[in-house]
Amino acid sequence: MVKVTKDVALQNRESLLQAAGQTLRAEGVQAATVAAIAGKVGLTHGAIYRQFESKDALASAAITADFDRILAVLERIDRAGGGLAAYFRTYLAPDHRDHFVWGCPVAPLAAEMGRAAEPVQTAFAAGLHRNLEAIARLSRIADPAQAKDFAIFALATLSGAMAMARATRGCDPETSTAILEAALRALLADPRVPATPSA
Amino acid sequence: MVKVTKDVALQNRESLLQAAGQTLRAEGVQAATVAAIAGKVGLTHGAIYRQFESKDALASAAITADFDRILAVLERIDRAGGGLAAYFRTYLAPDHRDHFVWGCPVAPLAAEMGRAAEPVQTAFAAGLHRNLEAIARLSRIADPAQAKDFAIFALATLSGAMAMARATRGCDPETSTAILEAALRALLADPRVPATPSA
DNA sequence: TGTACATCAGTGAACGCGCGTTCACTGATGTAC
DNA sequence: TGTACATCAGTGAACGCGCGTTCACTGATGTAC
Numbered sequence: 001m002v003k004v005t006k007d008v009a010l011q012n013r014e015s016l017l018q019a020a021g022q023t024l025r026a027e028g029v030q031a032a033t034v035a036a037i038a039g040k041v042g043l044t045h046g047a048i049y050r051q052f053e054s055k056d057a058l059a060s061a062a063i064t065a066d067f068d069r070i071l072a073v074l075e076r077i078d079r080a081g082g083g084l085a086a087y088f089r090t091y092l093a094p095d096h097r098d099h100f101v102w103g104c105p106v107a108p109l110a111a112e113m114g115r116a117a118e119p120v121q122t123a124f125a126a127g128l129h130r131n132l133e134a135i136a137r138l139s140r141i142a143d144p145a146q147a148k149d150f151a152i153f154a155l156a157t158l159s160g161a162m163a164m165a166r167a168t169r170g171c172d173p174e175t176s177t178a179i180l181e182a183a184l185r186a187l188l189a190d191p192r193v194p195a196t197p198s199a
Numbered sequence: 200m201v202k203v204t205k206d207v208a209l210q211n212r213e214s215l216l217q218a219a220g221q222t223l224r225a226e227g228v229q230a231a232t233v234a235a236i237a238g239k240v241g242l243t244h245g246a247i248y249r250q251f252e253s254k255d256a257l258a259s260a261a262i263t264a265d266f267d268r269i270l271a272v273l274e275r276i277d278r279a280g281g282g283l284a285a286y287f288r289t290y291l292a293p294d295h296r297d298h299f300v301w302g303c304p305v306a307p308l309a310a311e312m313g314r315a316a317e318p319v320q321t322a323f324a325a326g327l328h329r330n331l332e333a334i335a336r337l338s339r340i341a342d343p344a345q346a347k348d349f350a351i352f353a354l355a356t357l358s359g360a361m362a363m364a365r366a367t368r369g370c371d372p373e374t375s376t377a378i379l380e381a382a383l384r385a386l387l388a389d390p391r392v393p394a395t396p397s398a
Numbered sequence: 399t400g401t402a403c404a405t406c407a408g409t410g411a412a413c414g415c416g417c418g419t420t421c422a423c424t425g426a427t428g429t430a431c
Numbered sequence: 432t433g434t435a436c437a438t439c440a441g442t443g444a445a446c447g448c449g450c451g452t453t454c455a456c457t458g459a460t461g462t463a464c
Contacts, residue, residue: 004440005427012440027314031229033417045418047441055418106363111310113366115226125371128363152363152378153356153385160359161351164305164327167312172324179351186352203407204460211407232450244451246408254451 013051015041020062021069025108026100029059029116059116060123066105067127073102074134084139084154084193091158092184094177097165106131106155107162131155141192150192157183212250214240219261220268224307225299228258228315258315259322265304266326272301273333283338283353283392290357291383293376296364305330305354306361330354340391349391356382 004012019040023032034055035045052058077086090096096103106128113124135151136144161183168176187193203211218239222231233254234244251257276285289295295302305327312323334350335343360382368375386392 006440009440028229028311030227031314034419035417043440044442046420046443049419050440107359108310110359110362110366111307112227114368115230118370121366122370125367125369125374128367129371129374148377149381149384152360152381156359156363156378156382157352157356158359159362160306160309160355160357163309163358163362164351164355167309167320168324168327169313170324171317171321172328175324175328178347179355182348182351183355185348205407208407233452234450242407243409245410245453248452249407 009051012041012043012047016043016048016051016058017062017065020058021066021105022100024059024062025066025103025105028108028112029120030112032059034058056117056120060119063105063109063120063123063127067130069102070104070127070131071134074131074138078138084135085188085195087135087138088154088158088184088187088193092161092180092187094180097162097169097176097180104159104162107159107166110159111163139192140194154187157187208250211240211242211246215242215247215250215257216261216264219257220265220304221299223258223261224265224302224304227307227311228319229311231258233257255316255319259318262304262308262319262322262326266329268301269303269326269330270333273330273337277337283334284387284394286334286337287353287357287383287386287392291360291379291386293379296361296368296375296379303358303361306358306365309358310362338391339393353386356386 016037020032020037023037023040026032027036034048037058038045038048048055048058052061073090074087077083077090080086091104100108105124109124110128113121116124132148132151132155135154136147139147139150139154141147141150161179165176165179168179188195215236219231219236222236222239225231226235233247236257237244237247247254247257251260272289273286276282276289279285290303299307304323308323309327312320315323331347331350331354334353335346338346338349338353340346340349360378364375364378367378387394
């Protein structure tokens with residue numbers, strides 16, 4: 001079958017965005033190939049160029065969608081009353097380190113963004129901004145400047161620890177886990193994080 | 200001139216290691232090309248293969264040399280009595296964000312290491328371990344476990360903030376600088392960091 | 399100290415290879431009548 | 432409701448291109464005598 005319902009085409013677009021997000025987080029923007037992304041959805045690379053102008057355009061859209069997803073997760077945590085502690089525990093879990101189906105785009109992509117193409121960079125910067133605002137809301141810190149400061153500090157620690165944990169996972173798994181645990185302890189011990197039972 | 204003194208050859212090897220370190224930090228391991236590294240020293244790519252077995256072997260050696268350099272910087276700060284505060288201020292300076300002649304390899308490379316070749320990964324993991332030990336020493340925290348915890352937390356925050364600052368530098372310079380400043384405030388406010396005058 | 403010769407760091411053309419992108423083609427979909 | 436036809440999402444071969452790596456070659460260095 002070479003032609004497809006408009007509905008299916010739209011579904012394919014969404015699937016491509018999801019697959020692209022996952023692949024970018026797992027491999028990085030440059031290392032991820034359009035063929036691999038298309039293949040993950042069961043399409044060929046040519047299909048991508050019917051839906052997106054270029055690899056960069058796909059990457060930009062995928063990164064924006066990724067941050068949308070992260071914001072939804074944060075709102076869900078907020079509504080469930082989990083607060084910062086729940087966010088930190090979810091983020092610094094071995095499951096988040098080991099799998100890329102879901103996950104934060106900051107840890108795997110931030111380092112690469114400085115040298116990425118302009119539209120990709122812009123999409124990331126906008127997403128990061130929204131992410132920081134969402135963490136600031138979740139913190140329930142009244143003063144906006146202090147809330148923003150805390151959000152930056154928290155996401156820096158979270159993403160930095162995750163990058164270090166993933167870097168050491170292969171040849172030094174104990175250090176990798178120790179990194180996650182130490183960062184979690186440090187964040188939970190922060191006086192601005194309300195104490196909550198760990199279970 | 201095609202043949203060169205043994206001394207010059209050894210100097211070239213050192214120059215290649217330095218250029219490789221700088222290029223890797225600026226571009227990432229995958230994006231950095233052997234031709235670019237050789238060109239930075241005034242040699243051609245073929246010369247690299249007389250000194251190193253492969254690009255990965257060069258990268259491994261360059262990363263190890265990079266961490267050697269960082270350890271030397273940390274020891275210098277320690278001997279000068281600067282302590283953690285001096286380290287944090289040096290790390291989170293705009294100068295460190297904008298230039299790659301010197302600089303920490305963790306912020307630009309950690310995210311990429313999880314998918315790097317085995318020898319590169321090993322070199323990075325070993326270097327990271329030494330880096331953490333050096334920060335633990337600098338902290339002057341008596342309990343070894345607490346010192347290690349703090350070192351992990353500090354380097355995670357530093358490298359995470361630097362990656363985020365570099366990511367936003369292009370299209371959102373104010374946020375970029377705000378990230379550096381917020382992370383520095385957070386780290387200097389930590390009770391484990393002895394207060395020091397900012398100038 | 400001179401001389402003849404082997405060494406080997408560096409060169410640069412050439413190689414595979416994989417990537418992003420293009421494009422002629424396909425044929426079911428969806429529309430105009 | 433049928434019929435004829437235009438549309439356009441997806442295919443896959445083909446394209447440039449840049450990369451890591453190889454290798455025959457060069458000629459000053461350094462050594463053996």
